Amino acid sequence: MSATEGAAAERHRVPEPGEPQRHRRAVSAEDTLLTVRGLEVYFPIKSGVVFDRVVGWVKAVDGVDLDVPRGSTVGLVGESGCGKTTLGRSVLRLVEPTGGTVTFDGIDVGSLAGEDLRRIRRRMQMIFQDPMASLDPRQSVESVLTEPRRAHGIERGEATTVAQLLDLVGLPASAASRYPHEFSGGQRQRIGIARAIALEPEMIIADEPVSALDVSIQAQVVNLLEELQDRLGLTYVVIAHDLAVVRHIADVVAVMYLGGIVEQAPSDALYSTPYHPYTKALMSAVPIPDPVIEDTRERILLSGDLPSPANPPPGCRFHTRCPYRQPTRCDDERPVLREIVTGHTVACHWAEQIHSGEITPRPSAVVGAVIDAAPPATVPIAGDPTITTLGPPPGI
Amino acid sequence: MSVTEPAADHLLDVRGLSVAFTRKGRRDVRAVDGVSFTVDAGQTMGLVGESGSGKSVTSLAVMGLLPKRGVRVGGEVHFDGDDLLTLPPERMRDIRGRDIAMVFQDPMSSLNPVVPIGIQVTEVLHRHQDLRGDAARTAATESLARVGIPDPTRRLKEYPHQLSGGMRQRALIAMALACRPRLLIADEPTTALDVTIQAQILELLKELVRDSGAALVMITHDLGVIAGLCDTVHVMYGGRVVESAGRRELFAEPRHPYTGGLLASVPRLDAPRGAPLHPIPGSPTDLLPWSEGCAFAPRCPNRVEPCTESPPALESAGGRELRCYNPLVAAEEVPA
Numbered sequence: 174m175s176a177t178e179g180a181a182a183e184r185h186r187v188p189e190p191g192e193p194q195r196h197r198r199a200v201s202a203e204d205t206l207l208t209v210r211g212l213e214v215y216f217p218i219k220s221g222v223v224f225d226r227v228v229g230w231v232k233a234v235d236g237v238d239l240d241v242p243r244g245s246t247v248g249l250v251g252e253s254g255c256g257k258t259t260l261g262r263s264v265l266r267l268v269e270p271t272g273g274t275v276t277f278d279g280i281d282v283g284s285l286a287g288e289d290l291r292r293i294r295r296r297m298q299m300i301f302q303d304p305m306a307s308l309d310p311r312q313s314v315e316s317v318l319t320e321p322r323r324a325h326g327i328e329r330g331e332a333t334t335v336a337q338l339l340d341l342v343g344l345p346a347s348a349a350s351r352y353p354h355e356f357s358g359g360q361r362q363r364i365g366i367a368r369a370i371a372l373e374p375e376m377i378i379a380d381e382p383v384s385a386l387d388v389s390i391q392a393q394v395v396n397l398l399e400e401l402q403d404r405l406g407l408t409y410v411v412i413a414h415d416l417a418v419v420r421h422i423a424d425v426v427a428v429m430y431l432g433g434i435v436e437q438a439p440s441d442a443l444y445s446t447p448y449h450p451y452t453k454a455l456m457s458a459v460p461i462p463d464p465v466i467e468d469t470r471e472r473i474l475l476s477g478d479l480p481s482p483a484n485p486p487p488g489c490r491f492h493t494r495c496p497y498r499q500p501t502r503c504d505d506e507r508p509v510l511r512e513i514v515t516g517h518t519v520a521c522h523w524a525e526q527i528h529s530g531e532i533t534p535r536p537s538a539v540v541g542a543v544i545d546a547a548p549p550a551t552v553p554i555a556g557d558p559t560i561t562t563l564g565p566p567p568g569i
Numbered sequence: 570m571s572v573t574e575p576a577a578d579h580l581l582d583v584r585g586l587s588v589a590f591t592r593k594g595r596r597d598v599r600a601v602d603g604v605s606f607t608v609d610a611g612q613t614m615g616l617v618g619e620s621g622s623g624k625s626v627t628s629l630a631v632m633g634l635l636p637k638r639g640v641r642v643g644g645e646v647h648f649d650g651d652d653l654l655t656l657p658p659e660r661m662r663d664i665r666g667r668d669i670a671m672v673f674q675d676p677m678s679s680l681n682p683v684v685p686i687g688i689q690v691t692e693v694l695h696r697h698q699d700l701r702g703d704a705a706r707t708a709a710t711e712s713l714a715r716v717g718i719p720d721p722t723r724r725l726k727e728y729p730h731q732l733s734g735g736m737r738q739r740a741l742i743a744m745a746l747a748c749r750p751r752l753l754i755a756d757e758p759t760t761a762l763d764v765t766i767q768a769q770i771l772e773l774l775k776e777l778v779r780d781s782g783a784a785l786v787m788i789t790h791d792l793g794v795i796a797g798l799c800d801t802v803h804v805m806y807g808g809r810v811v812e813s814a815g816r817r818e819l820f821a822e823p824r825h826p827y828t829g830g831l832l833a834s835v836p837r838l839d840a841p842r843g844a845p846l847h848p849i850p851g852s853p854t855d856l857l858p859w860s861e862g863c864a865f866a867p868r869c870p871n872r873v874e875p876c877t878e879s880p881p882a883l884e885s886a887g888g889r890e891l892r893c894y895n896p897l898v899a900a901e902e903v904p905a
Contacts, residue, residue, distance in 0.1 A: 252763035252764070252765060253763055357852040358852070360852070387619040387790070387852070387853055388791075388792075388831055388834060389830060389834050389852075390848070390852055390853075392834035392835070392846035392847065392848035392849075393848040393850075395836070395846055396845075396846055414763065416838060417835065417836040417837055418836055420836065420842060421836035444838065454765060455765060456838060458764040458765045458767065459764055459838050460767075460791065460794050460796060461796065461838055461839050462792035462793045462795070462820060462835060462837065463796055463820055463837075464796045464797070464816045464817045464820050464821075465817070465821075466796075467793075467796045468797075474768055474769060474772060475765045475768075478733040478734075
C-alpha cells in the first residue's frame with residue numbers, strides 16, 4: 174500500500190518552479206498505459222415469450238484497437254450510436270466486452286475479478302456527461318468526495334482532502350457542506366471531476382464532459398481538465414461528439430463509425446488532412462462561427478442516417494452513405510485500418526486516390542447542391558439504413 | 570422602447586415584449602424584458618443566448634403558447650397587422666399552424682408516440698385546410714417528400730419511435746410546413762441531432778426559406794449555426810437583447826463583451842490548435858437584476874462604474890443596436 178501511495182504522491186506532486194516541465198504533448202510511444210486489442214461488445218437481441226432466444230446481435234463495438242500513451246489525451250469522436258460510449262465503458266468493464274483484450278499498465282483487465290478488479294478501477298475513473306444525473310441529489314459534496322476514498326480504504330485527513338480536491342477543481346471550500354442542486358451545471362461538472370480525481374487515478378475516461386453545459390461554461394471545464402492533466406499527470410480518454418472540443422483537448426483522435434475506428438491520427442494531422450470520407454464529411458458539417466467562412470467553404474453532405482448496428486452493411490460500413498463510394502469493392506470488402514502516413518491510420522480502400530483527387534465525391538453530395546436524403550438507388554437496402562427497429566441504440 | 574412607426578411592412582413586429590412569471594408571495598421572474606425585433610418575409614433572424622436568456626420564452630410568447638395562469642405578458646406582437654397578444658383564442662388558433670408554425674428542439678417529445686406520423690401531419694391539414702381522406706393523405710405525402718423523407722407513403726403509417734432522430738426532426742418540419750406558413754419559428758431544431766444530420770437539416774431550412782419566401786426565426790445557442798444561416802442576429806442575455814446586428818458585422822466585430830466572450834470561448838475547427846480558450850467567468854445564472862444595472866456586469870471583463878448603477882439602454886449606432894456602457898471597440902475606429 175505504501176508503495177502505491179508513494180507513487181500516487183509523486184504523480185500528484187506539483188512541479189517545483191524551475192524544474193523542467195513535463196510537456197504533455199510530447200508523448201513517447203513506448204510508454205503505453207492502455208492497450209485495447211480487437212475489442213468487441215455485442216448486445217444480444219432477444220425474442221420470444223417463453224424461450225429467451227437470441228435472434229441477433231447489436232454490434233456496438235466491433236473490433237477496436239486503441240493505444241493510449243501515458244500522460245496523453247486520446248479523443249474518440251463519432252455520432253450517436255457509433256459505439257464510443259460503449260467502448261469507454263467496456264474499458265472499465267462497466268459493460269462486459271464479448272471479445273478482445275484490454276490491457277491497463279500491463280494488466281489484462283478482462284481476466285480480473287472481485288477485489289483485483291476493484292483495485293484497478295481505482296486507477297481508472299470516469300467523468301459522466303450529465304452532472305445532474307450522475308450525482309446523488311441527497312448526498313452532500315463532502316460525502317460525494319469522501320465515499321470513493323472510504324470504499325477503497327484510503328481514508329486519511331478527510332477534511333483537508335476534500336478542501337484540496339475542491340480547490341483543485343476551482344470550487345470554494347464552503348461547497349463541501351452543500352448539495353448538488355445548489356450548484357450550477359458547470360459547478361456540478363466540477364464536482365463530478367473532483368470525484369473522479371479523489372482516488373488519485375492514472376487514467377480518466379471522460380464521456381461527453383462538456384456537452385451538457387452552456388457554451389460559455391464549456392471552455393471553463395475544458396481548461397480545468399487540461400490544467401488538472403498538467404498538475405496531476407493524468408491520462409485522458411475523451412469521448413465527445415463535438416469535433417472542435419476534441420481537437421482542442423486531444424493529442425490523438427480516433428474517429429468511430431458504426432462500432433469501428435475508421436481513422437486515427439495525431440490531432441493536427443487528422444484535422445489538417447483527413448483521409449477518410451467520413452472524417453471529411455464530419456468536419457465539413459461542423460459549423461464555424463464565422464459567416465465569411467460559412468458562406469464559402471465546401472461542405473460534404475451525407476445522405477441518410479447511421480445504419481442500424483444490429484444489421485451493419487456488408488463491406489465497408491460507411492459505403493451506404495459515402496459520397497466517394499466505388500463500385501463493388503466498397504460493398505464487398507471491409508477495409509482494415511492501415512497506416513498511410515506515419516501515425517495516421519485509415520480504414521478506406523481508396524484513401525490515397527481520394528486524397529490525390531483521383532476519386533471525386535458525387536456532385537450531389539457537395540454543398541449548394543440539392544439535398545440528397547434518399548439512399549442512392551444502387552445501394553442494397555441493408556435493413557433500411559434509416560430505421561432502427563431492433564433494440565435500443567447502444568450508448569443510450 | 571424602440572420608436573418605430575406601426576408599420577405593416579414587417580411580417581412580424583415584436584415591440585417591447587415582456588414575460589414575467591408570477592409567484593405567490595415572491596418576486597416576479599422577468600424571463601423576457603422589453604424585447605423588440607422585426608422579421609421580414611424571406612428573411613432569417615437568429616436569436617442567440619444561453620440557457621435562461623429568455624430566447625425560448627420569447628418564441629412561446631409570440632406563438633401564444635405560454636400558460637394563461639401565473640404569466641404576465643406585456644408589449645405588442647404584430648403579425649400581418651394583428652396584435653397576436655390581444656387576439657381572441659379562436660383567431661389565434663387559426664393563425665397558429667397555418668400562418669405561423671414552430672419546430673421544437675426535441676422531436677421525440679414533441680411528436681405523439683402513440684399516433685402514426687401520417688395522422689399527426691394530416692391533423693394540421695384537416696384543421697386548417699379542411700382536407701380529409703385521400704386529399705389529406707396526398708398532401709401529407711407531399712410535405713414529407715418535400716423535407717427529404719424517403720418513401721413517404723410508408724413513413725405515414727409508421728410511429729415516431731420507428732424513425733431516427735433526423736427523420737423525426739424532418740417529420741416535425743414537414744408538419745410545421747404542411748400549410749405553407751409565412752413564418753417559421755425553429756427553437757434549437759438541431760441541438761439534439763448529430764453534426765452530419767444537423768448539416769442536412771440546416772441545408773433543408775435554408776432551401777425552404779429560399780423557395781417559399783417564408784420568414785424564419787432561428788433560436789439557438791450555437792454561434793456556428795447562426796453564422797451560416799441568419800441574416801440578422803439578436804444576442805440575448807438575462808431576458809434582454811444586448812446586441813443586434815447583421816451576421817457579418819456581428820461576427821466580424823462583436824461589440825458587446827458578452828458576444829465577444831461567447832465567440833472567444835468556443836473552440837473553433839479553423840483556429841490554430843493550442844490556441845487557449847477564454848471562458849467567460851461565472852455562469853449564466855449569476856445575473857444582476859436589470860433594475861440595478863447590467864445583468865452581465867458580474868461576469869463582464871469590461872465592467873465600469875455605471876454598469877452596476879443603472880441599466881444601459883439599447884442604442885442604435887452604425888446599423889447595429891447595442892446595450893453597453895463600455896463596448897469592446899468603437900466601430901468608427903475600425904476601417905471597414
